[in-house]
Amino acid sequence: MAQEYKIKGLSALDLKNGEKREVEVEGIENGKVLLARVGGTTHAMSSNCTHYGAPLKLGVLTPEGRLTCAWHGACFNVGTGDVEDAPALDPLAKFDVYEKSGAVYIKGEEATIKASRRNPNVKCAAQGQEKVVVVGGGSGAMGAVQALREQGFKGGITIISKEPNLPIDRTKLSKALIADKSKVEWRSQEWFDSASIATVSDEVNSIDFKSKSVSTKSGKSYTYTKLILASGGTPKALPLPGFKELSNIFLLRTIPDVQAILEAVGEKKGKNVVIIGSSFIGMEVANALSSNNTVTVVGMEEAPLERVMGSEVGKIFQKLISKNGVKFHMGASVDSAKASSDDGSKVGSVSLKDGTSLPADLVVLGVGVTPATEYLQENGALQLEKDGSVKTKETFEVEGQPGVYAIGDIATYPYHGPGGNGSLTRIEHWNVAQNAGRSVAASIAKPHVAPKAFIPVFWSAMGSQLRYCGNTPNGWDDMVLQGQPDEAKFAAFYGKGETVVAVASMQMDPVMSQSAELMRRSKMPSLSELRNGKSVLDVGLPSEVKI
Structure with missing residues (x-):
């Protein structure tokens, strides 16, 4: 039950427009809220971002009441507490705030103040003829299905994912090598059940756009009125001698991939690890494995991330990770993987084209991803772009396929941010996929409302x-x-x-x-x-x- 709590050290709501202030709540250990004044009104809300807990006092507050976290760009509406932009899924808790007898008070529940968030309103008993089927279980899928329920969509929702888990925070796989699904799944099965969102662990192998049905490898078929394609990316392998034949050479995309890498590293660690690829996945995995292992990164560029960030910034990253003991071979090309002398089935070294041989107890490949759209090529069901992606409109609706949307790693869409000018582009960012999912949900639930633009x-x-x-x-x-x-x-x-x-x-x-x-x-x-x-x-x- 909501109770009245006094704010420490505050006698009046004297904030200026655009000002925000973190304050302590009397009577609650470590209880804090954020006050923010917008348009002449002072609002009280959770003090921390609901994504990874960043203090929102460090964020950016706009005149129309958008509050953006400084860490990862999650954005909230200070008037309602609702999520405006990914990657946060939970909204902020809001509290009544007022002056009384020369002091400032808020009204709320202690548990909510401590939690610094509130649960989104997604409970639903599905009804009607509308059926949304989502292919894929990543960030885009999670953003879409939650936003559909939040925005009042009452029809059926089914997620079909080939991964053996519920939608996960995939960023934690490469950044922290977390293999426990309970620590990376965004929501519990009970949450999906309460929202009447069916979760199916199966692989889609074809789609009949005329009959509006999705077929899976298990032989099942799912009909839809709206379809969201969010199948993500497939990590690239190396078509070089030894890389297909030898074990202990890993790709990284799923929880089983992380489990296999950690098993190869072992509890005692002390392994020679070769990371092939000096972009984001390779650099993150190198950083995560650098403790008590000998890690070497092999990259074709002169500096890590040079293609995206330039060599000057790339060398900053290289210097930073080198402090953890990571070694680099830049401007290098891989020739082959060689078998271990102890076990001919496992990798033992990686040979570079300049003759360098790098000892390797295991190898992790981070050489990019391709759109996971093989199932869309069956019987020429959909015309794909040269890179295998799906061309969409600004709304992420697929060209020539009304009611069908593509988001995330598989979507090539017109980009209208600075310098974009509507250029067709494909962006492999977690936030982009989730925001695109939210945008598609708005198009389905509220078709007469224009989707909101976002910056990647x-x-x-x-x-x-x-x-x-x-x-x-x-x-x-x-x-x-x-x-x-x-x-x-x-x-x-x-x-x-x-x-x-x-x-x-x-x-x-x-x-x-x-x-x-x-x-x-x-x-x-x-x-x-x-x-x-x-x-x-x-x-x-x-x-x-x-x-």
């Missing part, structure tokens, strides 16, 4: 947390670096001409979140202004949004 955001764990927003579908030709790069404390602004199209930062919060909001409004400073020392944190946030 991602993060990576490489000793320190990397934050990134924007996208470079047409590349970038210049970069401005602010901060102290030698200390891995920096903000990198990537420009196409004078337009900033992407921002990467480390230890410079909330630069990324502020930049994402400025991008939404087409108010980012120019590259020249940033080069001359202008800070995005000093730029005001007007209420209008232009994308």
